[in-house]
Amino acid sequence: MKKVHNFTAGPCVLPQQAIDAAIEALKDFKGTGVPVVSISHRTKEWEDVMNECRALWKELLGIPEGYEVVFLGGGASLQFLYVAMNFLENKAAYLDTGVWAHKALKEAKGLGNAYAIASSEDKNYSYIPKGFEIPADLDYLHITTNNTIYGTEIKEDLDCPVPLIADMSSDILSRKVDVSKYTLIYAGAQKNAGPAGVAVAIIKKDALGKVTRYLPTMLDYRVHIDKESMFNTPPVFSIFLMNETLKWLKGIGGVEAIHEINVRKAETLYAEIDRNSLFQGTAAKEDRSIMNICFVPAPGKEDLKDAFLAFAKERGMVGIKGHRSVGGFRASLYNACTQEDVDALVECMKEFEALNA
Numbered sequence: 001m002k003k004v005h006n007f008t009a010g011p012c013v014l015p016q017q018a019i020d021a022a023i024e025a026l027k028d029f030k031g032t033g034v035p036v037v038s039i040s041h042r043t044k045e046w047e048d049v050m051n052e053c054r055a056l057w058k059e060l061l062g063i064p065e066g067y068e069v070v071f072l073g074g075g076a077s078l079q080f081l082y083v084a085m086n087f088l089e090n091k092a093a094y095l096d097t098g099v100w101a102h103k104a105l106k107e108a109k110g111l112g113n114a115y116a117i118a119s120s121e122d123k124n125y126s127y128i129p130k131g132f133e134i135p136a137d138l139d140y141l142h143i144t145t146n147n148t149i150y151g152t153e154i155k156e157d158l159d160c161p162v163p164l165i166a167d168m169s170s171d172i173l174s175r176k177v178d179v180s181k182y183t184l185i186y187a188g189a190q191k192n193a194g195p196a197g198v199a200v201a202i203i204k205k206d207a208l209g210k211v212t213r214y215l216p217t218m219l220d221y222r223v224h225i226d227k228e229s230m231f232n233t234p235p236v237f238s239i240f241l242m243n244e245t246l247k248w249l250k251g252i253g254g255v256e257a258i259h260e261i262n263v264r265k266a267e268t269l270y271a272e273i274d275r276n277s278l279f280q281g282t283a284a285k286e287d288r289s290i291m292n293i294c295f296v297p298a299p300g301k302e303d304l305k306d307a308f309l310a311f312a313k314e315r316g317m318v319g320i321k322g323h324r325s326v327g328g329f330r331a332s333l334y335n336a337c338t339q340e341d342v343d344a345l346v347e348c349m350k351e352f353e354a355l356n357a
C-alpha cells in the first residue's frame with residue numbers, strides 16, 4: 001500500500017491498530033465465526049463492546065457521577081436538533097464561531113427563542129469572540145470548542161453561569177476536559193474518535209426533562225440513556241471501530257499523553273508557517289487550534305497555491321486543501337496523525353520554499 005501522510009479534516013485518519021482490529025472483526029468477531037456486522041446486537045459479545053466503549057469514554061475523559069454517555073446515529077448535525085429539543089424552553093444563546101455553530105443555532109431558532117450572543121463573522125471567523133456578557137436567564141449557552149473549518153479553538157473550559165453545551169466534534173479526546181463544567185458535550189466521531197456513522201453525547205442526567213414540548217422518542221436523550229444506546233439497532237461497525245480507537249488512546253497514555261503530542265505537532269507546523277516566506281496562518285494566534293491548522297499563500301504568492309498542492313501530493317500529503325470558505329490549505333492533526341507526518345509536511349514546505357522563493 002502507498003505510504004501517505006493523511007491530514008484530512010474528516011472522516012479522519014485512525015490508528016492502524018484500530019483499523020487492523022476492524023479487519024479481523026469483519027472476518028470473525030471474537031471467535032463467534034460471524035463478522036461483526038452480522039452479529040445480533042442483543043448478544044453478550046456485542047453488549048460487551050458497548051459496555052467497554054462507554055467505560056472507556058468515562059475513564060478517558062474522567063466523566064463524573066451523574067453523567068451518561070450515549071451513542072447515536074445522525075452525526076453531530078442531528079445533535080444540533082437534539083440540543084434544542086431537549087434543552088430549549090425559554091431562551092438560548094449560541095456563540096457564533098463558524099459554519100457549524102451557525103447550523104446549530106439554526107435548528108434552535110426553528111424551535112424557539114435562540115440568538116447569537118457574539119460572532120466573529122466580521123473577520124471570516126478567524127478568531128474567538130471574547131468578553132461578551134452571559135445573561136443569567138438562559139436555558140443554555142452553546143459553544144463550538146473547535147472550529148474545524150477556520151482553525152480556531154476554545155482551549156479552556158469556560159466558567160459559565162448558565163448550563164454550558166459544547167459541540168466538541170473536532171477536538172474531543174485531544175485534551176483533558178473538565179466535564180463537570182458542561183451540561184452536555186457532543187461530537188460526531190469521525191473527526192477524532194472513530195469513523196463516521198456515530199455521534200457521542202455526554203449528558204448531565206439531572207438537566208434533562210425540563211422542557212414542556214413533546215419529544216419524539218428517537219430525539220429524547222432519556223430514551224437512549226434508559227436503553228443504553230440500544231433503543232434501536234446501533235451503528236455497530238462504527239461503534240466497534242470507535243471502541244478500538246479508544247483502546248489505542250488508552251494504550252498510549254490517554255488524553256494527557258496525546259495532548260502533549262498534539263501540542264508539539266501543532267507547534268511544529270505553526271512554527272514553519274510563521275517562518276516560511278511563502279505561507280501565512282489565517283487564525284488569530286491566541287486562538288489557534290491544535291487540531292486544524294489553516295494557512296494560505298503569503299501576500300503576492302497566491303499563484304503558488306495549486307503548485308504547492310500538486311507538490312505536496314507528489315510527496316504523499318493527503319487532504320491539505322483548505323475548506324472553500326477559507327481557501328488555501330488546512331492540515332488536520334487529529335490524534336492518530338503522528339509527529340512524523342507533521343515533520344514530512346514541514347519538510348515539504350521547506351523544499352517548496354527553496355524552489356520558489
Ligand SMILES: *Cc1c(COP(=O)(O)O)cnc(C)c1O
Binds near residue numbers: 010076
Ligand atoms: C464536522 C463537524 C460537524 C458535523 O458533523 P456531522 O457528523 O457530519 O454531522 C459539526 N460540528 C463540528 C465542529 C464539525 O467539525
